[in-house]
Amino acid sequence: MNGTVLLALLAGYLLGSIPFGFLLTRMAGKGDIRDVGSGNIGATNVLRTGSKGLAIATLLLDALKGAVAVILAQRMWPDAVNFAAAGVMIGHLYPVWLRFKGGKGVATFVGVLVPLLPVAALVYAVVWVGLLVILRISSVAGMAAAASAPVTAAVVNEQALFPMLLGFALLVIWKHQDNIRRLARGQEPRLGRKPE
DSSP: OOOHHHHHHHHHHHHTTTTTTHHHHTTTTTGGGGGGGTTOOOOOHHHTTTTTHHHHHHHHHHHHHHHHHHHHHHHHGGHHHHHHHHHHHHHSSOOGGGOOOOOSSSHHHHHHHHHHHHHHHHHHHHHHHHHHHHHHOOOHHHHHHHHHHHHHHTTTOTTTTHHHHHHHHHHHTTTTTHHHHHHHOOOOOOSSSSOO
């Protein structure tokens, strides 16, 4: 692994590992987000603290760090953009500061897509928001949105990005294992309700 790749990977990881949901809820006096609802540090669980503002801020900041990692690499390490993208995703999912227990990657993934493959980001957002509005089940919307990214890459013939985006989608789905089990039992909560 050469120095450029290592720098891009490390910069991405450090950006990705900033646990915005954890930090924002702590600063707002909401306690440890890991003790709330599902224990996840993402926007959906932050919403369970009763603060829509904190949840929106978490979503936007988690997406922003994904975009910043890719844009930074495009400008500084153009041959290692994919490594920065991988770093930011892994950092969000497995942050060193929280003993490698991070978020599920849905917001960070769309942030990565905005500068990397804008058409995929648009499809992702439409699928995510559309299913949230229709079903009000965050996990289903998030997993479906993640799955749309490699599909879009294939449709628009972005073969070079397909393997990485497929890997990211599988990681997002992997992080939803508990949600998948609850869905199978018919116990997955809709937005605004606590998990059973």
